[in-house]
Amino acid sequence: MARIVTVGAAQLGPIARSEGRAEVVERLVALMRQARTHGCDLVVFPELALTTFFPRWFMEDQAEIDTFFERAMPGPETQPLFDAARELGVGFYIGYAELTEQDGRTRHFNTSILVDKQGEIVGKYRKIHLPGHAEHEPYRPFQHLEKRYFETGDMGWPVVRAFGGLMGMCICNDRRWPETYRVMGLQGVEMVMVGYNTPRHNPPSPEHDSLSDFHNHLVMQSAAYQNGTWVIGVAKAGVEEGCELIGGSVIIAPSGEIVAKCVTMGDELAVARCDLDMGISYKNTIFNFAAHREPQHYGMIVER
Numbered sequence: 001m002a003r004i005v006t007v008g009a010a011q012l013g014p015i016a017r018s019e020g021r022a023e024v025v026e027r028l029v030a031l032m033r034q035a036r037t038h039g040c041d042l043v044v045f046p047e048l049a050l051t052t053f054f055p056r057w058f059m060e061d062q063a064e065i066d067t068f069f070e071r072a073m074p075g076p077e078t079q080p081l082f083d084a085a086r087e088l089g090v091g092f093y094i095g096y097a098e099l100t101e102q103d104g105r106t107r108h109f110n111t112s113i114l115v116d117k118q119g120e121i122v123g124k125y126r127k128i129h130l131p132g133h134a135e136h137e138p139y140r141p142f143q144h145l146e147k148r149y150f151e152t153g154d155m156g157w158p159v160v161r162a163f164g165g166l167m168g169m170c171i172c173n174d175r176r177w178p179e180t181y182r183v184m185g186l187q188g189v190e191m192v193m194v195g196y197n198t199p200r201h202n203p204p205s206p207e208h209d210s211l212s213d214f215h216n217h218l219v220m221q222s223a224a225y226q227n228g229t230w231v232i233g234v235a236k237a238g239v240e241e242g243c244e245l246i247g248g249s250v251i252i253a254p255s256g257e258i259v260a261k262c263v264t265m266g267d268e269l270a271v272a273r274c275d276l277d278m279g280i281s282y283k284n285t286i287f288n289f290a291a292h293r294e295p296q297h298y299g300m301i302v303e304r
């Protein structure tokens, strides 16, 4: 029997700095309801999907910074997402800023979770590749302070059994690094979910700006093919607080082909029926890792 997971790539348009969690959660639940009407098993939301992309501002007051973080998941404002999952029978992936007490200190991570159709958290990931910088850089029209506000994730890239397959997660800048997918590929991953907030303008390298959409798809399509896995890439898109974020949310088959794509810069659902068995022929032939990898020559990529 085919293992079909019907997936909704639930792109979000801009979230204003003044927009409260309750308003955002209403938008997310509306997309989940729409997904239900399309027969979706799972919806994928972007990175940091509950607030505006706050690393664009330099802040020194930790209390102010912490207003963008979730202290519990679910918390009072995010509980409706879990209730909707159970009511609709639609699971979800979502990114959020996580504040937690761990090892006797307060920790801040850029996190995502996978929630099943019963509303239970079945997977969690903390972003490893944090882009940008840690100090204010006045030459930039907007900041990208992920290295200031988050710690490097401490969970590796776990792959979990859910939705009838092997599911993996990564977050935004992770998608540009082949190691991200290969660590999951080595665990047999069949579907990788990734949310992103990608400014079209990258101040240190403006000569790449016109290639932003191309690079976005290039990295995810090649990773899907090279690991025989579905990749679901979902944007927060549009002009958010004066900063243009790319859209182009996609569902990519293990062939590397885009099978569904968002075409607006707002809240939008792109849907595809994803056959998890489609990766098998890639995993058994051209990318049969056991037969063809040569790890004795790969040592350099894990040295500093």
Ligand code: CDT
Pocket (backbone or CB within 6 Å): 047, 131, 132, 144, 171, 172, 173, 174, 176, 196, 197, 198, 199, 202
């Ligand atoms: N959120 C995130 O990781 N964005 C980065 C921007 C890179 S430029 C600092 C990305 O790779 O899309």
